[in-house]
Amino acid sequence: MAAVTATPAAAQDVRSTQVLGEGWVFAKGAEAPATGSSDWVRVSVPHSWNRVGHYTNPGVHPNRPETLDDYQGVGWYRLSFSGPRDLDRKRVYLQFDAASRTAEVWLNGKRLGSHAGGFSRFRLDATAALKPGAANTLLVKVDNTAPDVGTATADVLPLAGDFFVHGGLYRPVSLIVTDDVHLDLLDHGGSGVYATTRSIAGGRATIDVTWRARNDAARPVRVEAIVRLIDAAGAVKAEQRRSMTLAGAAGGEASATLDVADPHLWNGVADPYLHRLSVELVASGGRVLDRVEQSFGIREVRIDPERGLLLNRKPLRLHGVGYHQDREGKGWAVSEADIAGDVAIMREMGVNSIRLTHYQHGQPIHDLADRYGLLVWDEIPLVSRWTMGASTTASDGLRADAAQQMRELIRQNMNHPSVVTWGIANEVDFGKSIPIFITNKDGPAPDPMPLLAELNGIAKAEDPTRPTAIATCCEGRLLGDAEVPITAGAADVSGANRYFGWYYGDPSGLGPHLDALRAARPNQPLSVTEYGAGGATSIHTDNVLGGDVDQRGRNQPEEYESYIHETAWATLSGKPYLWATWLWNSFDFATTRRREGDAIDINTKGLVTYDRAIRKDAWYFYKANWSDAPTVHINGRRYVDRAYPFADVRVYSNAPETELIVGGKSLGTMKDCPQRICVWSKVALADGGNSVVARGRFAGGVTEDRIEWRLSPEAARTIRIDSGALVAGAKSFGSDDFFDGGEAGDVNASTGYGKPPPPKVVTGTDAALVAQTYREGDFAYRVPLPRGRYTVTLAFAEPSLESGKRRFDVTANGRRVITGLDVAKEAGGPLKAITRRFMVSVGNEGLDLRFVGRTGKAIVSAVEIAR
Missing domain, CATH: 2.60.120.430 (Galactose-binding lectin)
Incomplete structure (x- = not known):
């Protein structure tokens, strides 16, 4: 039986949480094995059974062919734990931060409920089934079966996508104990407290706060709700009190407005100042019945088609990365420390924004984005496809699931100051251009617009303060005679996923293409939500223009990825009408659609490898351009054994002056290199070892990078x-x-x-x-x-x-x-x-x-x- 520690949520023990992490057993299969069966294996939660994707290059990698597991189907989890004591006038909830992609839950043989959708938090009332102070048995069935006609997951998003949907209880599970009178825990997984900054003007800020409370006792009760905004030093900046009468076994909603004098604003990476927002329910005798306390940033965001994103009325150009949540060796079952490490890598590179793709991410990364001032694009997993079989319209079940996931996304994340948009879909505009994404190969392509209109309406009703967003793939792209639906207008702001020089066209085509999109909708803010190329760290080229890249095969050298990012950023940085750009992708990630570069079942467009061990050359390109940290990086460090006795030496450097030294001999200094790219062409290499040193001179001193290249006698001759x-x-x-x-x-x-x-x-x-x-x-x-x-x-x-x-x-x-x-x-x-x-x-x-x-x-x- 697992030993579980109850941790108070605040200074007063008004709500306690038991983290259910250890002592679980797990088994695969359509039916749960009998208790005591050897089919059960011990695991800890978070857990996923899947291990997908591996590199074929030499080296020690967490995933190897013999450790892979791409099973998609039913899995079972069982836990025996000791229930909390003294539950008089208490309610008990089981909280699942995520379960992929569907879950059904029993406690002590009693079915508590189910949930469809593998990315959002959900809670179930466990009060009636729990045995206080005694042994309890929790059984959870999860199912990550790939959706198809007739499957149990046929109406659960995502139906498609270039990423692998891992299975399991891959985020934490916990038990929450509250008073009978409490802030609502069954409101789509939200906190029950929702706040927005209505205005910032005249040295004051106005914050609207709404809360939903519930009385699960039989008798009506009158409570006082105390709403406070507390600054980082602990001082109360604003407070409001409201009385509520809650009928027995019923809920209620109330609101208050906080008037904050001389507010300290949350201002992105420049000053990510956070207050604490507290809502307490207090009984007539003064006893605190429940409390929810969250970080809150006072800020105003507007996205304008001419001026771009305005944070607190000042323009802020967003540049950042797309982010998938998996990691080699762990799949989706990553720890908070793993996520913090990922964010640290992004921040070191100089991002000020993250596109959380292609599904709802957990609270840890939202909290980190709040703390560090990173602006976030959130989205639901409506990706590429929304119909099954020959159908041209979304089923009622899928529409309901999409609506549910939209509401969950917003209610669970709307208090985060970092979140600036609600994404309603990604790349649902393929039309008939690429049949692999659309099963209806005969007849007309499904029309995504009715579903998009429905989701846009839900998002606006849930949160009218933030714009809706959509990422498109195909409008105006090089698709020959293929007709594609124009979906950009389905949301307030649009993002273009465009891969010129990779999947189609030439890198020089990106600029004119974006100008055409801008001209088509001059009153809609435009961003670029994906661009990039694959980069294999063990495959190299002497000249990125020497031949054709193979987007679906082996020829994906690391240097070509750098070339695409260099040329794309040269274009994007010169388009003032773009309110944001996000490259694809921060890290390599798992997908079973690919056999390319030096990997199998991995999308290698990341700037960092799947195991986070290697930062590819292109990562340093952005660090040199986006970060003020002294950066000097010689490209081609993994292309050690050179083919030719002459080589172009490319150095990413943001130094005012950069010197190159090869074999102990200085080859001269370059100043203020354009785009932070310094190039010494056709540098002669000697037979044997060649030390290559780049030395950047900054106001604070010298920063240098050094590598070793080798030239064989045969290559020299x-x-x-x-x-x-x-x-x-x-x-x-x-x-x-x-x-x-x-x-x-x-x-x-x-x-x-x-x-x-x-x-x-x-x-x-x-x-x-x-x-x-x-x-x-x-x-x-x-x-x-x-x-x-x-x-x-x-x-x-x-x-x-x-x-x-x-x-x-x-x-x-x-x-x-x-x-x-x-x-x-x-x-x-x-x-x-x-x-x-x-x-x-x-x-x-x-x-x-x-x-x-x-x-x-x-x-x-x-x-x-x-x-």
């Missing part, structure tokens, strides 16, 4: 370029680099979401993967070689053309070395490799190889240069 490859196809080759012009190609082009066709194979070479990619057009390779004589070997493979369709010349330092080459003719057909070799003398100017088309475009698959 011979340059092997895998043309058209973002990631080299063979270990002895480097990815495409040193080029000027042309376009990258691949005989096996990426198919995006579709099933790839059988791969094409280039024959006639031992390096088939190298020959698979190519560069074509009119282009050059300019390699900064030292003086000397070199042997150049070029490899060619015709992707698909017939003989005579492509003929081209190659020159080396102005001398024609290949004339009128027809690769298909010389090889005897497409996908057959041939090589050409020649000698060249190189002077001070280095090597300049030019490829010029006569008929069609020039092409090359690989370039090898040997001393």
